[in-house]
Amino acid sequence: MKIEIQNTSKTYLNGKKALMDANITLEPGVYALFGENGAGKSTLMKILAGLLKPSTGKILVDGQEMSPLADAYREKIGYLPQDTPIYSNFTAAKFLSYLATVKGVPKQDVQTSVMSALEAVNMTEHANKKLKSFSGGMKRRIGIAQLLLNDPELLIIDEPTAGLDPKERIHFRNLIASIARKRIVLLSTHIVSDVGSIAREIILMKQGRIIKQANPYELLDEIATEIWTVDVTDQELLELQDTYQIGSIQQTRQGKNRVRIISSQMPHPKAAQDEPQLEDLYLYHLDGRGKSA
Known part of the structure; x- marks a missing residue:
């Protein structure tokens, strides 16, 4: 899968320009999105997730223009916001089964999809435990598991390590690296050390603009x-x-x-x-x- 974002901007009704002339090419691998609050990261991610309509510009998927609001596009993506709602009294398996049904996974495939997703995030042994007993890291892993239920090609994750202790952050980084082998993973974070080592490219945003996009080592060489x-x-x-x-x-x-x-x-x-x-x-x-x- 190859996604191209071309000359994409977003201006809100109050006149605020949140994103200006964004041009990005994404292929399988991890892309780390860095920027201060208000830099335009969330706007860019929500446009890619099909939650916002861009004011200008277009998105190409494998060379063909596609609306991020179209069902055919949304089927290809998974979006995990920073604050992911969960049903605390559900077990992990029940919660994921419910979401698989919502995502349109065929009934006969739900169980297989749930177990496959749990295995991918190393949570199989916790399948029948209630979510309220999970640590912050375990809940984030369940968040990733729900993204995988319909086998998306693009994962968009906002602040994946927020609130996690150092050990959980290491586990999470390794998890992201493993699931990005055949998928595009775009994630936003303020903790640059958590994802820099696994990022194919780093995207730097400032005041609604993309100011840099390159391999981490290339960017580090520039300030050597x-x-x-x-x-x-x-x-x-x-x-x-x-x-x-x-x-x-x-x-x-x-x-x-x-x-x-x-x-x-x-x-x-x-x-x-x-x-x-x-x-x-x-x-x-x-x-x-x-x-x-």
Whole structure:
């Protein structure tokens, strides 16, 4: 499956331009959508999910134009919002059986679809347990399972790791990587480290526009000479914060501050260049003080 979003914009009735001239090509793999609140991520995802009609532009599926509101298009996608409603008194199997029926899965195939979806998210042994007993990570896995019931080719997931502990986030990342082998997975997150390592491409959005779309390593190479670290005193730290874009601050055993700085020039006589990370990429392009501001 190949999806092309061409010159797509969305202007709401109040005149707010939430999305402007978006152009994206999506093929099987994971695409990580990064951007601050209000950047247009949710609008883009809802258009792709068939929940919003774009003001301008078109969507091509395998080269043919298709309305995101058409049933033939919706059959190809699965959408998981950040807050997914569940029926707490249902067992996992009963909940998924209900949703399979709603999605139009033939009655004779419901049981097979449910068990296949549970197996895909490693939840088979919990099939007959009530959802109210599940942890946050388990509930998110059930959310993914319901997406798979009708075997969609495009999965759209909003903030998949929100509220999960570190261990659950690792499990979730591995799950996404496994189901993306033959599907397109577009997900939005503020925790860049959770998905950057499995993303085929990263899409950066700012103020309703897509400002970058490329392989993570290509994007990191672009800022390879912009990242510095240095150990400084509290007073030096204050001075650096007034002048430079600070990525992170850690306390050293010697009582100093190990500061990560984003700068095109050496920010301190003792600063050394460091390997760029995805968090640096996010700040460089999307933070108010970055070059893309």
